[in-house]
Amino acid sequence: MFQKQPYTRLANGVNMPLIGMGAWDMYGRQAEKAVMEAIEIGYRLFDTASMYGNETDIGRAIRRSKVPREELFITTKVNNVDQGFDNTLMGFDKSVKKLGLEFVDLYLVHWPLKATRRTTWLALEKLYLDKKIRAIGVANYTQPFLDELSGYASIIPMVDQIEFTPWLFQKSLLEYSREMHIQIQAYSPLARGRKLDDPRLLTLAKKLGRTPVQVVLAWHLAHGVSAIPKSSSRERLMENFESTTIELSPKDVEVIDGFNQDFRVCDDPQVML
Numbered sequence: 001m002f003q004k005q006p007y008t009r010l011a012n013g014v015n016m017p018l019i020g021m022g023a024w025d026m027y028g029r030q031a032e033k034a035v036m037e038a039i040e041i042g043y044r045l046f047d048t049a050s051m052y053g054n055e056t057d058i059g060r061a062i063r064r065s066k067v068p069r070e071e072l073f074i075t076t077k078v079n080n081v082d083q084g085f086d087n088t089l090m091g092f093d094k095s096v097k098k099l100g101l102e103f104v105d106l107y108l109v110h111w112p113l114k115a116t117r118r119t120t121w122l123a124l125e126k127l128y129l130d131k132k133i134r135a136i137g138v139a140n141y142t143q144p145f146l147d148e149l150s151g152y153a154s155i156i157p158m159v160d161q162i163e164f165t166p167w168l169f170q171k172s173l174l175e176y177s178r179e180m181h182i183q184i185q186a187y188s189p190l191a192r193g194r195k196l197d198d199p200r201l202l203t204l205a206k207k208l209g210r211t212p213v214q215v216v217l218a219w220h221l222a223h224g225v226s227a228i229p230k231s232s233s234r235e236r237l238m239e240n241f242e243s244t245t246i247e248l249s250p251k252d253v254e255v256i257d258g259f260n261q262d263f264r265v266c267d268d269p270q271v272m273l
């Protein structure tokens with residue numbers, strides 16, 4: 001329906017859509033239907049994880065789609081219980097089997113577990129060098145984790161997927177990632193809906209004639225941040241995708257930057273190891 005959408009070029013030259021569909025907490029027929037509707041709307045990026053228990057459902061929808069596989073961008077993640085070098089290689093095989101796809105576009109370390117994050121990353125490098133994945137990255141890596149990784153990695157992650165919203169504006173991590181040519185991808189970009197009644201957001205949305213959600217997602221895009229809002233409702237999927245048509249003024253972006261209150265909906269990775 002909407003043909004044009006913004007892409008980013010990752011450090012290794014792979015193009016990735018900036019807006020995608022998150023797929024946490026959806027299963028079976030509901031997940032399959034949501035992915036198929038999202039593809040019809042124009043989404044090309046889908047974010048799942050071994051931990052979500054729905055790779056089979058997401059993969060089924062992708063395979064049923066008439067859009068060529070090369071036009072779609074599928075992310076999945078190493079489950080925490082599968083971390084470590086050999087386990088990660090096996091975990092990846094399990095994910096690929098469940099998805100039923102010949103390749104994965106982006107494979108992420110889901111969480112920086114202290115004991116195993118190094119060997120897990122080395123396994124991702126192997127999978128990438130074996131050409132089983134088009135890009136590799138991490139999730140929930142703060143600057144200290146990225147610094148540590150730089151000490152042993154031969155390949156710097158192409159993506160860091162972190163919680164990132166106007167109410168959790170991780171400015172210094174965003175700037176640091178830019179210096180390292182790491183693309184930031186925002187998970188829970190809508191703060192799971194918990195801040196959509198922020199009066200400052202409502203005022204801005206009214207002024208712009210857009211919905212609060214669209215303004216939030218347009219703010220991510222204005223910062224060059226990829227966002228993967230989750231919805232299983234066709235109307236909301238459309239509303240979220242239409243954010244790609246909005247260009248905020250630098251002044252509006254600055255106003256939204258000021259919403260920050262270090263508010264999280266997920267665990268703080270710096271605390272939860």
Ligand SMILES: NC(=O)c1ccc[n+]([C@@H]2O[C@H](COP(=O)([O-])OP(=O)(O)OC[C@H]3O[C@@H](n4cnc5c(N)ncnc54)[C@H](OP(=O)(O)O)[C@@H]3O)[C@@H](O)[C@H]2O)c1
Binds near residue numbers: 110139161228239266
């Ligand atoms: N790497 C990680 O550790 C990590 C952690 C968390 C999430 N993620 C990924 O990021 C994705 C998104 O994060 P999330 O699911 O936690 O939260 P989110 O996308 O911020 O919010 C999803 C919630 O907002 C609602 N919603 C969606 N569009 C809406 C709209 N236009 N208006 C009002 N409400 C709307 C959804 O309800 P409906 O479905 O009913 O529309 C759902 O309850 C996940 O699905 C997952 O793929 C990754």
